[in-house]
Amino acid sequence: MILLVEDEPLIRMVTAEMLCDAGFSVEEAATAAEAMAKLNAAVAGFEAVIIDIGLPDRPGDALAQEMRQLSAHLPILIASGYDSGRITSIFKGDSRVSFVGKPYTGTVLIEALHAFGVDPAPSGGPA
Secondary structure, three states, rough: EEEEEOOHHHHHHHHHHHHHHHOOOOOOOOOHHHHHHHHOOOOHOOOOEEEEOOOOOOOOHHHHHHHHHOOOOOOEEEEOOOOOHHHHHOOOOOEEEEEEOOOOOOHHHHHHHHHHOOOOOOOOOOO
16 A cells, blocks of 8 residues: 655545556545554555655655654655755665656656555455
8 A cells, every 4th residue: 555645635636546547555645744643553554655745734855754763664755846856865875765756647656666666466456
């Protein structure tokens, strides 16, 4: 299951739909607080997290750092329309954190997840 953290409802809906169409199960959160509550409730249940950098209650990179403290191996994909330089420097050396620029396509997200070793459930199996 993928935890998608995006405050813009339309972007969240379209992204979740793209991921579901590709075979992933998706849990959605609109704020950092909501995402942390879901992560704390089911940390072992998430295969990866996709985080928007511009959340209303906390920057996405700060949320990623907090999540990293809970789970050192959880793949985190940070999405932003801004330059990746600052984010890349914060997570330098952490191969389980990556950056994807906005706007992104479903193919870009799926390839980024695949690079982490996160793939959808096989057809006919549980999602």
